[in-house]
Amino acid sequence: MSFKIIVLAKQVPDTRNVGKDAMKADGTVNRAALPAIFNPEDLNALELALRIKDKLVDCEVIILTMGPFRAAEIIREAMYRGADRGYLITDRKFAGSDTLATSYTLSLAVKKLEPYNLILSGRQAIDGDTAQVGPQTAEKLNIPQITYAEEIIDVNSTHITVKRRLERGVEVVKSKLPVAVTVHSSAPACRQRVTKLLMKYKHSRTITELQNETKDYTELYSLRPYLQLEEWTVDDLHADVEKLGLSGSPTKVKKIENVVFQSKDSKVLTSSDADIDGLMKELLGSHVIG
Amino acid sequence: MNNIFVYCEITDDRTIADVSLELLSKGRKLAEELQVKLEAIVIGHDLKGIEKQIFPYGVDRVHIADDARLFPYTTLPHATLIIDLFAKEKPEVALFGATSVGRDIAPRIASAMRCGLTADCTSLEIGDHFENKTQTAYKNLLYQIRPAFGGNIIATIINPETRPQMATVREGVMKKEVYDDNYKGTVHKVDLSVLTEDDFVVEIIERHMEQSKVNIKNAQVIIAGGYGVGSRENFKLLYDLAEVLGAQVGASRAAVDAGFVEHERQIGQTGVTVRPKLYIACGISGAVQHRAGMDQSAQIISINTDINAPINHIADYSIIDNIADVLPKMIKYYKANSK
């Protein structure tokens, strides 16, 4: 029986490059204004999935990502590195989801893929750093969770043994399957794209992407149906609309404030002997040091 | 209105973790403002007398679950007990440490309770809210305040409709304060009959806990290095100064990400929060996530080649020069002047 791994991966704005113009007035992010990347820890999760696939004879790695149309890039990127297929969960009604609504949606998508053996996700996404979606998806699916995985020590058809990286130590835990595992950045980095896979999948598109293509893919896709990436909407998931998007999100942003620097009366010094000598005298004199 | 609950973490030597005591101190203040009671939850093993550590923080009631299977921490049995307790007690507010444990269990509980959770708050306040869409007024909500996206903003998050209002807070963000040494609360033994075999499917096989070697949280003087330090080797300049001053070395996330120093030294929103007497920021630009962890320092010295670096706006002294030139001189003139 095939071993099925579902990897939850998110396309995130590269928060390392956020400029002021990337924020909208309502406090949400204008994602279009930012470079979109594969959430870094989700790449670690993908690597752990691919290592299991390397080891087991019959194993399938499936990517689930929820986001706007362009998030299909995540699925292709994962397939270039060895994932088998993926689903883009996309619908306007998902907009404004907090972690609870997101995990509800993801759990419905996971259920559509039942039976599965393992769910892997990143520990946290760099756009919010909440680290909530993994455990919340596990709860919605009523399966156990293992957070902060660094290494998968052993896996068979019924159990998994995982090394966890904690703030102050490490732990090795064993769980029965299925289980949801969130992966820490200390896990091995993801392998690079494989040229053969890049060639194989570079024309894969979702339906929406195909509609925006000038080129006609009809013939190519009839020869290679695996190039078609699937999109799932609210209807496909039979989701309860009340539990989605803004209405399904108990957390509300009340207020956002731009951070204003309160300038102190700062003394400006240089590395001149006189300046540093004077500074050390002042600090010693006021007993801040010494 | 119902009460405020704090989940208390237990260390290997059966003391309550600092982060939990800090949350109790904050919880006490919130409880007074809301005129409700403060309750604590302790789950573990060998907990006899543990309440004595807790009551002085102004705790009115402590819920204790004591069983060999409950220590060390695993997610499911702790979550099951808390979800059951919350279903009965219906807390108004529930606070957890933003630790390996707190960030593992809180989302699971929030999902089960279908309530909101805000991670890594830097401040918690009480306030009102008026929802224009539904024309509804809400009184005394928990404002969960945290730096958000990219750090250019501070967001105030609320959960108008769902309870408990849940938040996690990092160690060191709130101040630990004993409320009254003689404060007396009551003890409630938690009902363990809700636990089933299914709660124990995850088994700990090995566990190595390290005493943290680094103790920047309580340091009086901190020399922190950023990406501008340039390399692991250059960090030696900071260690040298730290040794002379009896200080600890901290770092920005960029320095940690670059591999110059270990993660334990990271200061800021996703690191430790510190309040030393003196903070020397070396080659740190001063992004809001970094400042969130150090702007309460009594005095700040910035060493940065760029006069426009934001860190200079909050510094008492800005040394606009290369750290390679400044740090050795600081050592030299410290020695010359201290004797």
Ligand SMILES: Cc1cc2nc3c(=O)[nH]c(=O)nc-3n(C[C@H](O)[C@H](O)[C@H](O)COP(=O)(O)OP(=O)(O)OC[C@H]3O[C@@H](n4cnc5c(N)ncnc54)[C@H](O)[C@@H]3O)c2cc1C
């Ligand atoms: C959700 C989130 C959470 C985050 N949490 C944290 C956190 O907890 N802590 C944290 O620190 N960051 C955090 N960050 C990252 C933060 O936004 C900044 O990217 C980071 O603090 C920058 O580190 P830095 O100042 O060392 O590097 P840079 O911004 O690259 O600054 C380097 C500075 O060094 C100066 N410099 C260069 N060479 C020299 C020299 N020779 N001598 C003197 N000065 C020199 C430069 O002028 C510059 O000002 C977080 C980001 C996000 C999105």
Ligand SMILES: Nc1ncnc2c1ncn2[C@@H]1O[C@H](COP(=O)(O)O)[C@@H](O)[C@H]1O
């Ligand atoms: N929209 C999404 N689509 C797919 N996976 C997601 C999504 N949001 C979060 N995740 C997964 O959950 C992890 C934690 O996210 P967060 O709770 O937002 O920090 C991420 O690293 C992803 O693996």
